[in-house]
Amino acid sequence: MTTEESWSFMRTIDAGYIIGPLFIVYLIIVILKLKRQGKNYSIFQYITLISLGIYILSVVALTTFPIEVNLGMYKNQTPWYSRINPIPILTIDMATFILNIIMLVPFGVYQWLVVKQDKISWELVAVRSLLFSLAIEVLQLLLYITVNSARSVDVNDLIANTLGGILGYYAVKFVSKNTYFKEWIDQFKVSMKSQIITNKL
Secondary structure, three states, rough: HHHHHHOEEEEEOHHHHHHHHHHHHHHHHHHHHHHHHHHOOOHHHHHHHHHHHHHHHHHHHHOOOEEEEEEEOOOOOOHHHHHHOOOOOOOOOHHHHHHHHHHHHHHHHHHHEEEEOOOHHHHHHHHHHHHHHHHHHHHHHHHHEEEEOOOEEEHHHHHHHHHHHHHHHHHHHHOEEEEEEEEHHOOOEEEEEOOOOOOOO
């Protein structure tokens, strides 16, 4: 047996082993933050926070799992940079592009529901959507470099995801023009701004 054969390794890591514990950690962080704010939240607001965690982790699960660990003799010899598609628009696979738009629509919606500032703009949503998408693409690339998990990085995914976030933002903005729907949306809003309490002596 050669040295390479002796440490060769092949395994598939399913999402449940990672996503489940991460969701528990997310819930603990949310509970601690809400307690620190010292406010009473409605069932609608708890639904927003719990569903946000489920959504974010679902996106991570969909885009990075299952993780294929291929080391040693099982490792793909294709260089990491060949997994990157830097050419926008011309290389679009329309079905994948549309699915990536749809995937980030809820991200734009949550920008309305979990707020840290009084006003939100489509530019801010675009930047956040781009950064969230970029984080996913970087994670996919790192997984290929470290464990040879067969994922690729595509600039068109960044474009589609950003468009999806903007679309979600405008969808809520349009619906909010109706007073009835705005009242419903407002019930689900959660302010995550830090609460500063001053005591007057």
